[in-house]
Amino acid sequence: MSRATSSNKQSLLSVRDLRVAYGGVVAVKGIDLEVGRGELVCLIGANGAGKTTTLKALAGMLRPAGGTIRYDGHAITRRRSYELVSLGIALVPEGRGIFGRLSVLENLKLGAYVRRDTLGVSQDLDRGFELFPRLAERRSQIAGTLSGGEQQMLAIARALMSRPRLLLLDEPSMGLAPIMVQRIFGTIRRIAAEGVTLLLVEQNARLALEISRRGYVMESGRVTLADEAAALLANPDVKRAYLGG
Amino acid sequence: MDIFLQQLINGLVLGSIYALIALGYTMVYGILELINFAHGEVTMMGAMICIAVMGALLSAGGLPAIVVLALGLAAAISICMVLGYSIERVAYRPLRGAPRLAPLITAIGMSIVLQNTAMLIWGKQYLTFPKLFEPQRYEWAGAHVTSLQILIVVLAITLMGALLLLVHRTRLGRAMRATAQSPELAGLMGINPNTVISFTFIIGAALGAVAGVMVSAYYGLAHYYMGFLLGLKAFTAAVLGGIGNVAGAMLGGMLLGIIESLGAGYIGPLTGGFLGSHYQDVFAFFVLIVMLVFRPSGLLGERVGERA
Numbered sequence: 001m002s003r004a005t006s007s008n009k010q011s012l013l014s015v016r017d018l019r020v021a022y023g024g025v026v027a028v029k030g031i032d033l034e035v036g037r038g039e040l041v042c043l044i045g046a047n048g049a050g051k052t053t054t055l056k057a058l059a060g061m062l063r064p065a066g067g068t069i070r071y072d073g074h075a076i077t078r079r080r081s082y083e084l085v086s087l088g089i090a091l092v093p094e095g096r097g098i099f100g101r102l103s104v105l106e107n108l109k110l111g112a113y114v115r116r117d118t119l120g121v122s123q124d125l126d127r128g129f130e131l132f133p134r135l136a137e138r139r140s141q142i143a144g145t146l147s148g149g150e151q152q153m154l155a156i157a158r159a160l161m162s163r164p165r166l167l168l169l170d171e172p173s174m175g176l177a178p179i180m181v182q183r184i185f186g187t188i189r190r191i192a193a194e195g196v197t198l199l200l201v202e203q204n205a206r207l208a209l210e211i212s213r214r215g216y217v218m219e220s221g222r223v224t225l226a227d228e229a230a231a232l233l234a235n236p237d238v239k240r241a242y243l244g245g
Numbered sequence: 246m247d248i249f250l251q252q253l254i255n256g257l258v259l260g261s262i263y264a265l266i267a268l269g270y271t272m273v274y275g276i277l278e279l280i281n282f283a284h285g286e287v288t289m290m291g292a293m294i295c296i297a298v299m300g301a302l303l304s305a306g307g308l309p310a311i312v313v314l315a316l317g318l319a320a321a322i323s324i325c326m327v328l329g330y331s332i333e334r335v336a337y338r339p340l341r342g343a344p345r346l347a348p349l350i351t352a353i354g355m356s357i358v359l360q361n362t363a364m365l366i367w368g369k370q371y372l373t374f375p376k377l378f379e380p381q382r383y384e385w386a387g388a389h390v391t392s393l394q395i396l397i398v399v400l401a402i403t404l405m406g407a408l409l410l411l412v413h414r415t416r417l418g419r420a421m422r423a424t425a426q427s428p429e430l431a432g433l434m435g436i437n438p439n440t441v442i443s444f445t446f447i448i449g450a451a452l453g454a455v456a457g458v459m460v461s462a463y464y465g466l467a468h469y470y471m472g473f474l475l476g477l478k479a480f481t482a483a484v485l486g487g488i489g490n491v492a493g494a495m496l497g498g499m500l501l502g503i504i505e506s507l508g509a510g511y512i513g514p515l516t517g518g519f520l521g522s523h524y525q526d527v528f529a530f531f532v533l534i535v536m537l538v539f540r541p542s543g544l545l546g547e548r549v550g551e552r553a
Contacts, residue, residue, distance in 0.1 A: 061429060085435030097430050099423055110423050114435035
């Protein structure tokens with residue numbers, strides 16, 4: 001635990017004793033998290049462990065019942081999601097969450113909704129299309145008609161349009177064919193290499209740990225392990241519970 | 246006189262007005278899934294305010310007729326915009342997330358408040374729309390068209406075109422469509438849902454105000470109770486086109502106006518004079534019932550059976 005939580009001064013995101021209730025149930029029961037600047041950190045755990053609820057609270061979609069969230073030195077615990085976007089926090093929600101009745105291009109433009117620098121936005125649009133050429137081909141297509149993998153690409157590209165400093169990714173591999181999962185994870189690595197800080201929630205623990213620097217393991221609303229990703233990959237308990245022996 | 250062509254023209258005029266009002270219902274429903282029953286009253290307020298302001302300006306004298314009309318219209322639009330914004334703030338926002346019946350009840354309460362406010366200010370008698378211009382009459386293929394009718398249709402179509410541009414080509418329009426699809430997701434884009442909702446009410450109220458002025462100019466009258474039937478018909482038009490669908494409200498409004506006019510024109514001859522054109526209102530509600538039974542999602546509606 002000590003190594004994982006020691007880098008406080010460099011932290012972009014710092015969570016203390018976060019508690020979140022969701023639908024009358026306390027889904028997150030007091031967790032601590034640190035994500036350093038430029039770090040790629042993953043949060044793994046079984047279904048219902050509270051990973052998605054944690055991300056939703058960090059993105060301002062759920063109001064915490066207690067604890068504090070500090071981002072870039074400021075307390076953002078009770079901020080709403082629409083206030084956090086302009087601070088540089090973007091969430092790619094579970095199950096993609098694209099605007100299905102809007103075109104691909106409109107989805108991307110919505111990602112840049114808070115930005116006023118037209119030139120920068122059009123540059124980022126080009127960059128997004130370069131990152132995902134498939135989206136460029138389908139820019140005027142209605143987003144709901146894209147395949148699952150394409151929708152995931154769109155969701156990630158859209159989140160990048162706000163030029164986030166902290167990108168929260170919720171289950172990007174969910175429901176995708178293995179080849180598409182590889183491609184999406186390749187992109188995540190590339191985004192991290194460009195200096196964006198990432199917090200990745202993933203059920204595919206091996207994949208997540210392989211690209212992360214550090215990892216947290218959640219179990220029924222609590223963080224039970226926090227360590228370097230390599231150490232977690234080698235940890236016998238983690239192996240047994242999450243990596244298929 | 247060719248009754249079909251004449252009634253078609255009358256129907257288009259009426260339909261333009263219904264369409265403008267229907268847009269207010271449908272835009273709010275598209276985003277909040279709420280029927281803003283006070284919207285008809287906003288339209289009424291538009292008519293009353295315009296007539297009152299024009300009356301004051303005319304009795305002061307010295308202004309050309311076109312300026313008087315422009316000032317009356319501008320006053321109606323701006324006061325109704327404030328009204329639309331306030332209605333949402335006072336009657337609906339506090340009930341966001343409450344069961345659906347609650348805002349429906351405050352909507353009805355709001356419309357009673359507005360009606361009675363109008364009655365207190367202007368009394369129970371009819372206000373007459375001042376005669377500012379001598380309308381030109383044109384004859385075409387045996388039917389009559391007045392310059393006022395042409396003005397109403399052209400202005401309505403222009404406004405609807407502008408609204409479509411706003412909804413489909415601007416940042417605000419994109420935010421409106423995003424919020425309509427998922428307020429949660431729109432929030433993640435940095436869109437403040439309250440801002441979008443306020444704008445929706447303000448735009449709807451402005452269109453309603455213009456429609457109210459059109460109705461009172463067309464019939465030459467306005468009355469504190471006029472918003473009720475007008476609102477109900479525009480609501481029918483919105484349902485006909487598919488509530489929540491902007492293009493649907495335009496189509497539904499036009500169709501309803503035409504159905505009503507043709508119905509009123511033909512009901513006398515068809516029943517041998519037993520039923521007269523004062524049965525006009527029956528058609529609107531007949532259309533509403535038929536739609537609700539056979540195609541509740543409306544002509545252009547997409548979301549079928551998604552909600553109870």
